[in-house]
Amino acid sequence: MEFHVSPQGDDSWSGSAERPFLTLERARSAAREVPGEVVVRLRGGTHVLTRPFELAEPDSGTVYEAYGYGSAAQEEAVVSGGRPISGWQERDGVWRAEVGDLEVRQLYVDGRRAARAAVAGLPGAAEATATGYVTDSAEPRGWRSAEFVYRGVYPWSEARLGMAEAGADGDRTVITMAQPGFGWAVELYNSTWAGNTSRGPGLPTSIENEPGFLREPGTFVLDRSRPGEHVLLYLPLPGEDPARTTVVAPVLETLVRVAGAREVAFRGLVFAEATWLRPGRPEGFVHYHGSGYYEGGGVETAVLGEGASVTYPSSSVTIPACVTFDDTTGVVIEGCRFTRLGASGLGVSGGDRLTVRGCDFETISAGGVVVTGSRATTLEDNRVRRIGLEFSGSPGIAVTGTKGCVVANNEITQVPHCGIVAGPGEGTRILRNLTVDTMQVLADGGGVYLSGAQGEGAEVRGNMITDTRTPYNFGLYLDYGASGVVVEENVVARADNTAVLHVGPPLENVVFRGNFWDADPLGHDDVPGGVTYEGNVTIKDERELNAATADIRARAGLLTPRG
Structure with missing residues (x-):
């Protein structure tokens, strides 16, 4: 069964191609009355929301997609919270x-x-x-x-x-x-x-x-x-x-919120014009790191060395996203664009088997994609660029507390801090991504950054990491007790430092094998006990490095290049 929605439609109509609904809410109500899978096709134009569009368990099995999705006749359907x-x-x-x-x-x-x-x-x-x-x-x-x-x-x-x-x-x-x-x-x-x-x-x-x-x-x-x-x-x-x-x-802070639904899909849509107003209130925005900020609750002290220390939050809050998926199962977000947004683009919390594939994230105040506590999430073939325009610590892609998360063949460019961030989790795999022009504003991060224990099966493999910009960075950065990771066949070039082997707390059960650098990592000549460092190659000449890593470079980045 299918229904249609158009900015020129009418909610009193039938929802057919000839007599489309006006609002997504009307289409949602109609879909709930039909057994089995329902496809809601959005015609071209701007679909203005006056409140967040919400889906829940009764909406399981519904697909929302741009009219003509996947064909040359695909129309640009914009879901907007703007005025x-x-x-x-x-x-x-x-x-x-x-x-x-x-x-x-x-x-x-x-x-x-x-x-x-x-x-x-x-x-x-x-x-x-x-x-x-x-x-x-x-x-x-x-x-x-x-x-x-x-x-x-x-x-x-x-x-x-x-x-x-x-x-x-x-x-x-x-x-x-x-x-x-x-x-x-x-x-x-x-x-x-x-x-x-x-x-x-x-x-x-x-x-x-x-x-x-x-x-x-x-x-x-x-x-x-x-x-x-x-x-x-x-x-x-x-x-x-x-x-x-x-x-x-932008007026709305949340465009779409999906909670508890199963087998829902969004394809070919543009999510645009949402904001985040809290930083303009008396609480302000007391940022610490990445997508986290402080709103009281006490601080602790980290000793960085003799005579060096910083205070950090005992707990922190995450910048919200303008499109959110909470505790969903089997969701697919494909071929969508997230743009002109005042917080993070896409936020995923909990749930199982969510796939984000072939999407673009650009012109966003905070991060592109933030995933917390989910299982078997796949982020593949996405392009993230020009994010963190207002909150400069925001990473392009961030995952933490996840199990079996795969971040593969994404392209992250023109970001103010880290390209890809993985916090503590289990079995995170960061594969064949391309990061260019990361760390453009703030320091102490990398094109790919991991911190904390990663459990069994964690990999950082086949990534191309270049042009990590600010002073004091590490192109490929394992930090703060990272453990249980195989780092293999990556290429790191044009960074302040390619990588670092001595961090606090120390790395444990970490293998660096078969990577290519244009400069030796810090600590390569004094490898700590928790690190295996073998078969890595340093080639300082750029042309020689490119020739030696042509196969890795060819496989890294987008599977479907965009213009």
Whole structure:
């Protein structure tokens, strides 16, 4: 049985190809009334959601796919949580639109992600206090909606904290930061390194979202100085005209939520325009590592060596995803695109036998795919690029607590931190992936990064890892007591360091065999007891390395190349 949904449809119609439904909710209701497998075909155009689209156990066996999926006639069906912005008024070259109480953290102009207007750090001579900052500049006294960004507060961390108020104290300006976020940051960020001790987030590296920052064409600001009467400001690029330009602000935080369903499939759909508003609230975004952030609960201290230590969260919270699958069985997500999203793209929690194949993840504020606690998940032939645009610690693909997870033949490029991350799990296999241009913003990570025990059968094999960018990185990085892993026939080139054998806690039952590098890993001449290091080859000349690894290179990356 099949039903059709179209942006030009009507929910009072039959759902046939000639008389399609208007909404996904109506199609879901119709599918529940039909025994056996049901296919819901989405016609081309934008299917706007006013609330998250949810599927549960009664929806088992239903397929949602773009009309014509898999053929030359496939239509582009976009599932959107966005709202077009209209009613622009132009004043002094700036477009202005009243948007009521709408919170806008991301904005898309003719499909392009517009940046929030920003300046580099606090003006004047500034210093931190227990509750914020003081500076000899009067400029911050006019700020009302500013968000402070702390890039590299730890080399692997980037926080975002809101300002509460600013006022004069004689010739100085006193800035009070919003709580509890600033207090959490003071609690979390404490380190000692090379004889220097720091406490708290320090001075911001940049500050966003004040009308006075609107100087660069193509940027925007949400003026929240009047509660409930927000004004969206946009400085257009040359040639843009409000009468001809489509501007969309994401409104929903979750587009699709599937919980407990079996044998559900999504094919050929575009998931777009969703946001995540929590970082703009008083709690802020107190990032620690990867997709995790801190919201209180206490910290612990990690000793990194003599006279070196950092504090880290006793527990952390994971950035949410805009499309989520919880405790599902036999789900297939194929040929879909996840784009223009304000959190992570796809989140998988628990469940069994979920497959993500042939999908694209791009233009995303956080990570591409985050998998936690699932069994037999397969991530294959996916392309992840231009992610972590707002939360720079986010990895392209992250899996943790999984059993029998396979991450194979994916391409990860242009990401701000790690390409592929595997936390503690059992039998994770990372096979024939291609990572290029990882670690573009934050440090201490790699193209492929593993930490903790991996159980039996874990492999990192046949991957091509190149151009790991920032100083202090390891192209192929096993860290923090990684154990039970065979690392074989990988190629690592153009990294700050290719790999490292001495970490704390130490590696255990790890085999490095038959890998190719353009530089020797750190510790190769003093191999620790828990590591077997044999048959690895270092070739410093790039042409010789490419020739020797042609077969590995040919098998790594996408199975179905995209344009």
